[in-house]
Amino acid sequence: MAQTRKIALHYLQHASWAALPPDDRELLELAAKAARNAYAPYSKFKVGAAARMESGEIIPGSNQENAxxxxxxxxxxxxxxxxxxxxxxxxxxxxxIVVPQVKGSRPVTPCGICRQALVEQERRQGGPIRLLLGIVKGPVIETFSAETLLPLSFDSSQLGRKPR
Structure with missing residues (x-):
């Protein structure tokens, strides 16, 4: 007989960037700035990301489309x-992660491939990656782990071996 299971997602929703500490606001601002460097001639959907390393270094990224x-x-x-x-x-x-052109009440969340890549990185480094998903002049969703967004992720145990 099948059992019903339930997955609950726990996250914080902040009303605006102003509700966050200065370091988090800076990270969101750098992600929004990175979106300006996106190459999105097809979708016109420019996304920026900024990763804060344990060392304090911040690495930006933007989407890069291809025909x-x-x-x-x-x-x-x-x-x-x-x-x-x-x-x-x-x-x-x-x-x-910021998509500057999005307006409304809910920030854009990572696609499935990005969720999987973020969860793999959490496993690789042995600890969570806190995510801030923001709308310019709007709310911010904060998760304490990427796995929050992908609770039934694929991992190396399903391959029958561990990564080297």
Missing amino acids: SFPAGTCAERTALHAAMAVLPKGTVESMA
């Missing part, structure tokens, strides 16, 4: 992979 749509890279993975290329043993403490 062959699957070949594009999202802002979150651009920032994440740049951070690991520069600081391969580094720890990503937090990441802000």
Whole structure:
């Protein structure tokens, strides 16, 4: 007999950027600034991300589209992979993600591929990545782990081996 299971997501919603500490506002501002460097001639949907490393260094990223749509890279993975290329043993403490042109009451959340990449990085570094998802002059969603957004993620145990 099947059992019904329930997944609950726990996150904070802040009314605005002003409700956050200065370090978090700075990270959101840098993500919004990174969105200006997005290459999005097809979708016109510019996304910026900024990853704060344990060392304090901040690595920005923006989405980079391609006429062959699957070949594009999202802002979150651009920032994440740049951070690991520069600081391969580094720890990503937090990441802000901003889509400046979005208005409304709910920030945009990462796509499924980015959620999986963020969760993989959490496992790689042995600790959570705090996410700040923001709208310019609007609310901010704060999660204490990327896994909050992907509770049934795929991992190396399903491959029958551990990463090297």
